[in-house]
Amino acid sequence: MGGVYRFLLTPRWWGINVFALLAIPFCVFMGSWQLSRFDARVDEHRTATKQAASYRTEAPRPLDGLLPVDKRTSGMQTTATGRYGRQLLVPGRELDGKSGFYVLTLLRTGSGKALPVVRGWLPGPADAAKAPVPPTGEVTVTGALQASETPGDNGVSAQGGLPAGQTGAISAASLVNLVPDRVYDAWVTLNTADSGMKAVPAKAPEGSGLDLKAFQNLGYTGEWFVFAGFVVFMWFRLVRREVEAARDAELGLVPEEQSPAVVV
Template identity: 35%
Template sequence: MYRFLLTPRWLGYLALTLAAAAVMVLLGDWQLHRYQQRAAINGRIDASATAAPVPVDRVLPPAGTAAGSAGAEPPADAEWTRVTVTGEYDPANLILIRGRTVDGQVGFEVLTPLRTAGGHAVLVDRGWIPPAPGAATVLPQVPATPSGAVTVLARVRRSESRPDTVQHRGGRLESRRISVPRLAAELPYPVYGGYLLLDEQTPAADPAFVAIPVEHQNDWQNAGYVVQWWLFAGMALFGYGWAARREARGGPTAAGPDADRVPAVAAGP
């Protein structure tokens, strides 16, 4: 009844179905991996909100010794760790990160190197400020940088992907992306490989700064894609089985297309 499955046409259908189902399963596995990654990030973000801070040296690798060098990037599982560090801001090497949106308005994030007693520096994202009147790219009025010793409570961040060039404009460094190695190359001291997203500082930060919102990853979107691709794989296999069963029940038999007809009774003796 199912011998037709061994014909070249049906073997081709089977190969195509299995290949399509395998690709869909692999795509589902990839989305599952992305879901697990994003869920882990969300877990670290949630945990960092209440975790006790640790000294920055316990989380970020050593910054090295050469001026303009950056330390190794912190591991992925160290991102969002809450840390504390004390040092002095270096307003002469303040860095503006342009094209950043907060509450629907485009402005700048302000990164300022915090120099520690050991001679190293860590980049601190102090917050967001709007541009000066005129356009989104007009250089902003940056609030005064605290002088003297500053204690920072912040969360560790890794460099952003797709690093951009670093420009000099208005006596300040400016970039579109936060790439610690590229920014460190413009500074006269070694820099830790990750940067810090400010939560609190002593003395208090200027109220003109807007805190950078911490956005959770959309891990449920990836979970939905996992279900979608695996359902498609199952549907492809089901479709092949359904087509084969339909062919077996309704297709021509081995005796030919007229085998099911009732033979006519011959007239006469």
């Protein structure tokens, strides 16, 4: 390499070149990995959607045979028999673009545990007077099996200090201090809502939807590719500046440094 490009072989530029050669493929690799994570979440979302559609046509299975709830069993049709007990309201839930609340009733089963059952949704602020009284006597419920909710995920409220008779999340951890029963670490949303309420559709398993985390992966993909392009841009810019400085020096266009002032 001759002429003005000999500076590329100097120790200083060796360091710059090695950094660029390592940084560019690393950024491309990380960007490709983040893109693969986004693609995987898209595939999971499609699979979960197809899975939910197929589950609606399947015969319901006994509850105990589907526990614990995972990505495979979430959304499956299940059936349980028992007697309704304590009823709670779950405020701040949207359905069809409207704000309302779930009516959640504990079904005491023969196993000695209570199954949280979402009997339906009603519009407006949570109001116990609007919630229909659960059926009496022994009942058999059929609906979609759901995993316990985690506050802060999928729009689940993390607020505390709710009025008595309300809960922010449907989970055994949230209900343990609200009801005297031992509670299943799962819940069911009825296929057909009880009197005057709308049925609550089953949710996709956690982590299988196109949520904020999925689009974060897409955003990180762009950031890594942009950074790779920035490294290339800066390398060429530095080379160009070095070449121009070298040519100016050959032509004698580089101004001489001023001599220090002489103190008399």
